[in-house]
Amino acid sequence: MDYKNKSARNDAGDPGTSLNFIEQIIQEDVRAGKNDGRVHTRFPPEPNGYLHIGHAKAICLDFGSAEKFGGKCNLRFDDTNPIKEETEYVESIKEDIHWLGFDWEGREFHASDYFDRLYDFALDLIRRGLAYVDDQGSEEIAAQKGTPTKPGTESPYRKRSVEENMDLFTRMNSGEFDEGSRVLRAKIDMSSPNMHMRDPVIYRILKRAHHRTGNKWHVYPMYDFAHGQCDYFEGVTHSLCTLEFEVHRPLYDWLVDRLKTGDYRPRQIEFNRLNLTYTVMSKRKLQELVMLKLVSGWDDPRMPTLSGLRRRGYTPESIRRFIKSIGYTKFEAINDVALLEHAIRDDLNLKVPRVFAVLNPVKLIITNYPDDRLEEMEIINNPEDESMGSRRVPFSRELYIEKDDFMEDPPKKFFRLGPEREVRLKGGYIIKCTGFKKDESTGEVAEIYCTYDPETKSGGSAANRKVKGTLHWVSAKHALNAEVRLYDRLFDHPDPAGQKNRDFKEFLNPDSLKILASCKIEPSLADVKPQDKFQFQRVGYFCVDKNSKQGNIVFNRTVPLRDTWGKLAKK
RNA sequence: UGCUUCGUGGUGUAAUUGGCAACACGUCUGACUCUGGAUCAGAAGAGUCCAGGUUCGAGCCCUGGCGAAGCAACCA
Numbered sequence: 001m002d003y004k005n006k007s008a009r010n011d012a013g014d015p016g017t018s019l020n021f022i023e024q025i026i027q028e029d030v031r032a033g034k035n036d037g038r039v040h041t042r043f044p045p046e047p048n049g050y051l052h053i054g055h056a057k058a059i060c061l062d063f064g065s066a067e068k069f070g071g072k073c074n075l076r077f078d079d080t081n082p083i084k085e086e087t088e089y090v091e092s093i094k095e096d097i098h099w100l101g102f103d104w105e106g107r108e109f110h111a112s113d114y115f116d117r118l119y120d121f122a123l124d125l126i127r128r129g130l131a132y133v134d135d136q137g138s139e140e141i142a143a144q145k146g147t148p149t150k151p152g153t154e155s156p157y158r159k160r161s162v163e164e165n166m167d168l169f170t171r172m173n174s175g176e177f178d179e180g181s182r183v184l185r186a187k188i189d190m191s192s193p194n195m196h197m198r199d200p201v202i203y204r205i206l207k208r209a210h211h212r213t214g215n216k217w218h219v220y221p222m223y224d225f226a227h228g229q230c231d232y233f234e235g236v237t238h239s240l241c242t243l244e245f246e247v248h249r250p251l252y253d254w255l256v257d258r259l260k261t262g263d264y265r266p267r268q269i270e271f272n273r274l275n276l277t278y279t280v281m282s283k284r285k286l287q288e289l290v291m292l293k294l295v296s297g298w299d300d301p302r303m304p305t306l307s308g309l310r311r312r313g314y315t316p317e318s319i320r321r322f323i324k325s326i327g328y329t330k331f332e333a334i335n336d337v338a339l340l341e342h343a344i345r346d347d348l349n350l351k352v353p354r355v356f357a358v359l360n361p362v363k364l365i366i367t368n369y370p371d372d373r374l375e376e377m378e379i380i381n382n383p384e385d386e387s388m389g390s391r392r393v394p395f396s397r398e399l400y401i402e403k404d405d406f407m408e409d410p411p412k413k414f415f416r417l418g419p420e421r422e423v424r425l426k427g428g429y430i431i432k433c434t435g436f437k438k439d440e441s442t443g444e445v446a447e448i449y450c451t452y453d454p455e456t457k458s459g460g461s462a463a464n465r466k467v468k469g470t471l472h473w474v475s476a477k478h479a480l481n482a483e484v485r486l487y488d489r490l491f492d493h494p495d496p497a498g499q500k501n502r503d504f505k506e507f508l509n510p511d512s513l514k515i516l517a518s519c520k521i522e523p524s525l526a527d528v529k530p531q532d533k534f535q536f537q538r539v540g541y542f543c544v545d546k547n548s549k550q551g552n553i554v555f556n557r558t559v560p561l562r563d564t565w566g567k568l569a570k571k
Numbered sequence: 572u573g574c575u576u577c578g579u580g581g582u583g584u585a586a587u588u589g590g591c592a593a594c595a596c597g598u599c600u601g602a603c604u605c606u607g608g609a610u611c612a613g614a615a616g617a618g619u620c621c622a623g624g625u626u627c628g629a630g631c632c633c634u635g636g637c638g639a640a641g642c643a644a645c646c647a
Contacts, residue, residue: 018585020584044647045647046646048646048647078647080647081646081647084646084647137645138644138645142643142644146643147573147643148573148574148642148643149573149574149643151573152643179645180645182645193573193574193575194573194574194642195574195642195643196642196643198643201644201645203645205645206645220645222645222647223646223647224647227647243576243577243640243641244640244641244642245641245647246575246576247574247575247642248642249575270576272577283647325583325584325595326583326584327583327584327585328584329577329583329584330577331576331577331578331583331584332576332577332639333582333584334582334583335582335583335596336581336582336583336596338582338596338597339582339583339595339596341596342595342596342597343596345608345609349608354606354608380605383604383608383609384609384610413607415607416607424605425605426605426606427605428605430605458605464605466605467605468607469607470604470605470606470607471606472606535606535608538606538607538608539606539608540608561606561607561608562607563607563608564608565607566607567607
């Protein structure tokens with residue numbers, strides 16, 4: 001296409017001001033004065049499930065491009081199939097869009113708002129000899145449709161009179177006929193190379209209550225017969241959708257052309273869907289995970305749903321930034337989750353306070369520290385942001401540190417605690433390990449003994465002495481107990497859904513969730529509330545779970561910190 | 572053996588009228604550090620699916636191949 005080279009420069013280094021290929025098209029349309037230079041988009045979810053990060057990509061484009069050109073974006077529920085749709089989903093979808101940071105300014109519509117006008121348009125097509133009632137079943141119609149490589153054959157009902165078609169279609173809607181017994185078809189071209197133009201079904205009989213129109217209708221329009229027309233009714237100028245609708249576009253145009261009266265005409269443009277490594281995105285597959293209880297629900301923190309990501313601790317800013325960074329093209333890409341993880345680390349790094357939490361505790365006893373002494377160490381909340389201030393953390397003779405931070409026989413590159421080694425306790429003293437005790441039955445290290453150097457207190461006279469490592473800690477006497485859920489990628493294959501002859505569930509990561517029931521966290525965390533976010537110093541970013549309660553605190557790991565030691569240790 | 576669309580470092584995106592293929596993530600060094608985080612400095616990594624052609628010059632234009640995806644719901 002020629003628009004690629006025509007307009008605004010796309011500066012990869014500055015995605016904030018650059019225009020993707022769709023926005024370039026919009027810009028050209030505006031400059032050419034099409035549709036009076038208006039820009040009006042829409043986000044058209046079907047209310048049959050929860051929004052996922054793929055929808056976020058569409059939302060950012062629909063609302064984002066409208067905003068860029070001073071236009072509007074409608075929210076339109078594509079509710080033409082009463083079998084699959086429910087009010088419950090309408091509410092969750094609206095919540096998720098708002099959470100992401102977008103607003104439709106009251107322009108909430110439903111395809112079902114237009115059922116009367118759509119029906120009238122169908123009658124109009126019949127009158128014009130452009131639609132007919134077909135009495136055949138779905139199998140016969142499918143057989144006559146041909147295949148992508150073979151043309152179809154015309155239905156025996158194709159030449160019905162206008163009067164008969166009017167009569168039949170009206171009676172279809174009055175409930176006289178059974179579901180599946182008749183459909184209304186557009187009369188286009190059974191030998192078209194485009195399957196969608198071979199007399200597509202535009203209305204079917206469905207004797208179901210619709211979540212908004214109740215039992216008013218017995219016929220419901222198909223997607224193809226609703227979408228473009230709804231765009232037209234709403235004054236939408238640019239109807240953005242994913243690549244698989246490319247072949248629908250001629251039908252979209254055919255219908256709009258027969259509906260429109262003036263120069264105004266909506267235009268469909270397609271972009272690539274979001275794919276993420278180690279993730280499945282299709283609604284069907286996500287639903288399967290939920291139904292089979294392979295995850296705890298639609299908002300399981302491992303799910304790519306917006307509710308799942310939210311519960312996991314992702315911020316709307318991080319998701320928007322991620323989406324901005326991957327761009328919109330016509331290439332079916334598979335994006336590295338590492339980029340998503342980078343986006344959330346980058347965001348949280350600046351925003352979130354650091355705290356001490358020991359996930360796998362082992363007791364550390366400072367043998368030369370008085371048993372009855374208590375100090376309060378002043379600890380900076382976020383070295384990236386002075387305005388976040390500091391807090392006091394109790395320090396005493398018995399502490400907990402991470403099991404992983406001690407090795408009986410440490411290798412050279414291990415910069416932490418081992419016999420005779422020195423480390424700094426972050427915000428406290430430099431300590432030296434003098435011994436340890438093992439649990440006789442398990443053989444695991446049960447207690448570690450050390451001495452501290454009183455001169456080395458943070459900010460003190462000998463505080464500048466360098467040691468190799470710095471450990472986080474909590475005071476045993478003052479620590480709170482917490483449950484910490486360590487989430488990892490749900491799948492251990494980069495493309496679980498794309499393996500021929502293999503079911504995606506074969507690639508589930510058995511270690512995608514590890515629950516640590518007795519973690520020790522610093523006492524300042526006593527009153528945390530769901531959605532509170534922290535960096536557990538040296539460990540990762542964590543978010544308070546929605547079911548967390550005072551006295552029964554639950555954290556979800558959003559993402560671990562980058563860990564060069566972890567990589568080294570694996571080698 | 573149809574129609575539509577797409578092929579640029581490992582991944583994704585960019586490259587103005589045809590002008591030294593750039594940016595981000597990831598990877599690897601090093602510096603700094605009271606987080607093995609962050610930050611900073613640097614490196615490796617593609618010659619743009621292939622073959623021709625036009626041109627002083629092609630990722631971009633032309634021709635021909637090859638490969639991949641979507642399309643045969645009364646789903647959206």
